[in-house]
Amino acid sequence: MEQALMCEEEVFTDPSLIERFPSARINSLLPQVLSWIRIMLYRLENVINVDAVKADLEELQGLQDPEPLLETRGELMERLDKLSDRYLTLAFNLSRTQIKDSPRGTIEKQMAFVRSNKNTTARELEKLEEKLWKLVQHYPEYLYQVKEVFDVECGGHDRLDMFEVIGRLSQAGQQGARHNVLHVKQEQDEFVIKVFSLSDNHRSRMHFLREARILRRLKHPYIMSLCSAFTEETSEHGLWEVRGYLKMPLLAGGSLRQWIPRVKPDDLHKQRVLMQVLQGLEHLRQNRIIHGDIKPDNILMTSLDEHAEPKIADFDVSKEQEDRARDLVATVTVTSVMGTLQYLAPELLDPTKGGANAGKASHKSDMYAYGIVMLEVLTGTAQRVQSDTKTMLLAGVGADAQSLISKLLEEDPQQRPASAEALTHAYFTSSAIRNMAARERLQQERQEQLDSEHAELVKKQEMMTKLATSICVVGESLRVHERILLEEQKKLLEEGKRLRSQDRKSKSEVQAMKRTVEEMKRKATSQHRELKEMQVALQQREAEHEQERQSLMSEKLLIANNRSVLDPPLYWQHVNAQSPSHTRVKVDVTPRWKEKMQELLTSTCKEGFLGEGRNNRGCAHKGFQVVRVWRVEDKDLWSSYALQRKSIGHAIVEEGEQHPTTSVSTWRDWMGEDLLVDQLSNEAFLLHGTKHDMPDVIIASGYGLDERVFSLQGHFGGGIYLAENSSKSDEYCTPDANGLCYMFLVRAALGSPYEATRSMKQLRRPPARAGTRLYDSVLAVTKETHPDAFLERHREFVVYDRRQAYPEFLIELRRV
Known part of the structure; x- marks a missing residue:
């Protein structure tokens, strides 16, 4: 090269x-x-030179790479998972040790140490993610790399189809334009959208990201502001393309090149605009930004009047580093080389000039371009300044302007003034421009005040007009109403004469009617007194019946409590306390219990979840039809269940706990009256679905529902799984050849349940609690009541001892 x-x-x-x-x-x-x-x-x-391109890419992408932060986040997540597993293992070991065992204290210390490490790691992870989020907010190009961390959509919420395209302000490749610029409307506001084609090459993507980053960082009244930056994937004629969009406010004044011939401002307003542009350049210098393409086309005006303010725009070739000369030249298209090179400093075009700064862009090269702009604004001449033509071109401007332009157009960058120094030049410090700026501010404030007062007066005038109209309408309606009232008055006078004549005739009739009414009142009072006495008698009889019912219930409970804990219930038909051991009978109770079981299955069914379970996937049924109901009367199985139920209730009393009460959807009032539910052990009736060939095996085995046959790979380990919804139990039912399925209505002594929000595989017993004993069961909650839970459809109830569940009713049903 x-x-x-x-x-x-x-x-x-x-x-x-x-x-x-x-x-x-x-x-x-x-x-x-x-x-x-x-x-x-x-x-x-x-x-x-591919390596050079990669090096430029790394330099342009920003000050910090998110990859090390993402790797650190992965390490912290892995460490947090390991600590959680370690803590659960220690908790399980602690639950298996006795209170007085020596290893128990050691385990508790280890658990405290692991818990402390978990909290520390969680805080580090939170700070790291906060740092990543701040990085993304400052450098939007990193959003693609960290979007999985924050679960956000790349590109923000703006899409081009959300705007109404009014017209095209410029076309790429025409009149020196590098990008398409659209005039759009969103609701009542109008904007300008600058379009970048990001699929062409790496340089166009860097220009888009660079301009978005710079505009987002710079906040100044004389620098173009950025509303939002977003991307969009499009497909035209079968070709996939990614486009980037910068949404900016619409400025009605156009570019500085268009504004001057249209408005024809005087010298003072030109001087004021040039000073404001210079203030914007000073803000760029303070933020170490080199614009690189200062020209009248890139300076936009806010309005088409002499009070308009300038905005420096078009930062897609700007840089935050000093060395950028070749990059600047290479980004200019062939058709616009002459127009853009007109404003480039000599050291960027001729490597023999500029000394140590040859070929390097800097703030001084922007100041050279500003000098050309200043000369063009004051003289109307748009051409490159040569050393032999400088004197001729400066002849048409004032002495202070000549002095400043001559310094700005020095070929040696070291001799050019910086923006801060130029602002102190005599051309800008004259009292005229300062007074004009003050007058314009006062005039603008006065104009805003007048506009506000005018708007208030217009509003009051509209209110007065509406009020006058309403007064006229009300007056006319009053006059019409007055005429109507006069006519009605005449009619009333005539009617009064007629009524007076009738009144005399009616008085005798009224007296007779009064006597009749008095007689009817006396009769009604007598009847009302009799009805009250009957009502009191009925209330007394109802109270006596209620007292008798309470007495019968008390006697029934007293008889049940006085019986042995192991004795079967009194309502059993074939098995009682005198029956021999190993007596088990399946009694058909369909006539009495069919309707109640039908109502129970129908009301607890969530129809929307039918056909989505393990054994009923694809089924199109919407409910169940109860065919038959049996009661299982097994003396030995009942004795073991009753003993365990009594033990759970006694343990709760011994611990001094408040009696737990678990509300379930399967609860019905007839269960408490007819089946005598035990409240001390938090007893509940729940459903359990099974395969069609298993009910007889479960009943005949004498073990009932045996937790030992359940897999440890269930969500909550190897336990007996029960449900409060028939739609959940249906997931485990398989029909026989006749289409019949089976469910058990199970008594379950839940005791003190553990509320689980996550999966707990490999359990053979309930989790440990803070006291001296374990929980009695597990209640898996759903997202409906616990947003952090992993279950979404049905709650699940799990007991880990077959003695805590007695399958009392077997329901034969058909899916319909």
């Missing part, structure tokens, strides 16, 4: 070549051809 540049310079300094082209116009084109060749060589270098 260096050899090519050397050869290039030798060609264009060859005297023989200059002699062959004596025309001054052709000689003036030689530097421009030289610049074009540099552009082509640089583009060729970018194609060949």
Whole structure:
């Protein structure tokens, strides 16, 4: 590359070549051809030198790479999972040790240490994710890398189809424009959207991200503001493309180049606009931003009047570093080379100029471009300044302006003033422009006040007009109403005469009617007194019946409590306390219990979840039809259940706990009256679905529902799973050849249940609690009551001892 540049310079300094082209116009084109060749060589270098492109990419992407932070986050997540597993293991070991065992204290210390490490790791993870989020907010291009952490959609919430496109302000490739610019409308507001094609090459993506990052960071009244930046994937003619959009406010004044001939401002307003542009450049310098393309087309005006303010725009070739000369030249299209190079400083075009700063863009190169803009605004001349034409071009401006422009157009960057120094120049410190700025501020404030007062007066005028109209309407209605009242008055006078004549005739009739009414009142009072006495008698009889019912219930409970704990219930038909051991009978109780079981299954069925379980997937049924009901009367199985139920209730009393009461959807009042539910052990009736060939096996085995046959891979380990919804139990039913399925209505002594919000596999017993004993059962809750729970449809109840569950009723049903 260096050899090519050397050869290039030798060609264009060859005297023989200059002699062959004596025309001054052709000689003036030689530097421009030289610049074009540099552009082509640089583009060729970018194609060949892949490592250089990668290095530029790393430099442009920002100050910090999120990859190390993401790796650290993964390590923290892995450490947190290990600590959680360790804590659960220690808790399980602690539950298996006795109170006085020596290892128990050691385990508790280890648990405290692990818990402390868990909390520390969680805090580190929270701080790291907060740091990642701040990084994404400052550098939007990193959103694609960290979107899985925050679960957000890349590109924000704006999409191009949310806007109404009014027109196109510029077309890429025409009149020096590098991008399409759209005039859009969103609801009542109008905006400008700058379009980037991100699928073309890496450079266009960097321009989009760079301009978005710079505009988001810069906040200044004379620099264009950014409303939002977003991306969109499109497909046109079968080609996939990614486009980037920058949404900015619409400025009605157009560019500075268009504003001057349209508004024709005086010298003071030109001076004020130039000072405001210079203040924007000073803000760029303070933020270490090199604009790189300062020209009238990139300075936009807020309105089409002499009080408009400038906004510096178009930062897609701007940089936050100092070395950017070749990148700047390479980003200019062939059609716009002349228009853009007109404002480039000499050290960017000729490496022999600028000394140590040759070929390097800086804030001083922006100040050179500002000098060209200042000359163009004051003289109306749009051409590149040469050393031999500078004096002629400056002849039409004032002495202070000549002094400042001459300094700004110095070929040596070190001799040019910075923006802060230029603001202190005599051209900007004159009292005229300061007074004009103050007058404009006062005039603007006064205008805003007048506009506000005018709007208030218009509003009051509208209110007065409406009030006057309403008064006229009310007056007319009053006049009409008055005429109607006069007519009605005449009618009433005539009617009064007629009524007076009738009144005399009616008085005698009224007296007779009064006597009749008095007689009817006396009769009604007598009847009311009799009805009250009957009501009191009925209330007394109801109270006596209620007292008798309470007495019978008390006698019934007293008889049940006085009986042995192991004796079967009194309502059993074939098994009683005198029956021998191993007596078990399946009694058909369909006539009495069929309707109650039908109502129980129907009311607890969640129809929307039918057909989505393990054994009923794909089934199209919407409910159940009860066919038959049996009661299981097994003396030995009842004795073991009753003894365990009594033990659970006694343990709760011994611990001094408040009696737990678990509300279930299967509860019915007839269960408490007919089946005598035990409240001390938190007894409940729940459903258990099974395969069609298992009910007889369960009844005949004498063990009932045996937790030992259940797999440890269930969500809550190897236990007896019960449900309060028939739609949940249906998931485990399989029909026989006749389409019949079976469910058990099970008594379950839940005792003190543990509320589980997550899966707890490998359990053979309930979790440990803070006291000296374990929980009696597990109640798996859903997201409906606990948002952090993993179950979504049905609650599940699990007991880990077959003695806590007695399958009292077997229901034969059909899916319908």
